[in-house]
Amino acid sequence: MGRRLDRVLVAAVVISLAAGPVSGQRRAANPPAYEPPRTADGKPDLQGIWQVLNAAAWDIQDHPARPGVPAGQAVVEGNDVPYQEWAAAKKKENFEKRLTADPITKCYLPGVPRITYIPYPFQIFQTGDVALFIYEYDHAVRTIYMNRPHLAGPIDFWMGVSRGHWDGDTLVVDSIDFNDQTWFDAAGNFHSDALHVVERYTRTGADHIAYDVTIEDPKVFTRPWKMSMTLYRRQDKNAQILDYECNALEEEAAGRLK
């Protein structure tokens, strides 16, 4: 009698341990995806102040340290930016002249996606049909209208025009209408005005967003290519977007602003 009870108890323990969490009929091969907090309309809440922690702003590919430049591992998938032959030569030329040829040295807007990984914070807001990104660097702004068609282009904007939609719990941002004036980094990686950028923002935890970007530009590259990195939440209790007014700082340094 005692031994049969023991066997029943053991069986019960084994069964309950095997049952899994909650109404777990499903036994996932991978751990379940992170369930993010949601905004009032049920979408993942991406709001807050975010910043990257990598050396992509200097060079999106594998690179050693250079004066003033930290070493970095590629954010480019496969470390390969697939230039057409003429463009590979242009990239090399850009790199050699980068200290003066980089448009950021004139305090021009960094374009997309460089604005994401330039090492300054940015804030994401969500309201109604808008995902709003305000960047500390040069007070850049991207107002991403959700579920709207693109404008009748082409238009030559520095930051392009962005349209968003949700793919499950991933914010997908589709951007076109770029000029050809921006670089992807300080190492001379560049594009034409045919640039098409698709970004994917997915919360992976309380303080992290997985950020994936696909770059397409048939005038410059032989195929689309990708970059991936993590966005980190700025956790300081008093975190706030401040100023970095590049052109004003230059004028001040030149003695033309008090």
Next chain:
Amino acid sequence: MSGRSFTLATAAAAVAAVAWCTPVLSAGQARVDGPPDIQGFWASQGRRLATYNIEEAADATHVLLSGVQTDAASLVVDPSDGKIPYQPWARAKRTEVFEHHTNLTKWEYVDPHMRCFLSGVPRVFYQGGFQILQPPGYVVILQEFNHGSRIIPLDGRPHVGENVKLWMGDSRGHWEGNTLVVDVTNNNDKTWFDLVGDFHSDALHIRERYTVVDADRINYEATFEDPKVYTRPFTIALTFGRTVRGEQARSYELLEEACHEGEHDTSEVLRQLTDAPK
């Protein structure tokens, strides 16, 4: 026994799951009996030349240059003479800039807007149109000119430290019924109120009141205090009107105005000015 611990474990997991999934609620988010919805596209009404000269919306020179007639009334409602109450040294400086604004001989006479510097407050409201958004816990203002922006938290957090100077100031807001009350500190001393040189120091402290009159109108009043430059505080008044409504508002958007990137004349002007360092 094992059945009960399974239930407890499940209950604990469920509670934890709910805590993770709780939506983030913030002050000002509820719309049912909360603050008015002022999201959308706005512009100052009837003050087309305020960005030229806030004391008088037009003078003979500007009317000659642009052919635009205005109501020629000051934005300043207190003091009642419509003049900014400058200390004597400051009035002299302002007069000097005014007298040179069509004959720039020094960089000190050049309007910060011409150099594609940010507008500051209140010029953000009369240099073209702007957009108001109300994400949870904030009011955000986007300016089309020079893609300016103001982020106004509503949660009562303290201002940043006084040595952090900001082009658009540091704003903290809260709603009092239908009025948004905003306190603006930490201004730098580099913005002007207009093209003819109305200025302030980095001691400027602004108190704003945005009173929502109806769905399409906001009465804006702001008091400016700056003991380094003015003899007493002064107050300006503007009316904001909604510029895009209904169906049109659902397809409207501000477009990029990349001021610095497109401005090629100013650097040449600055280079030619007699006292610009080479």
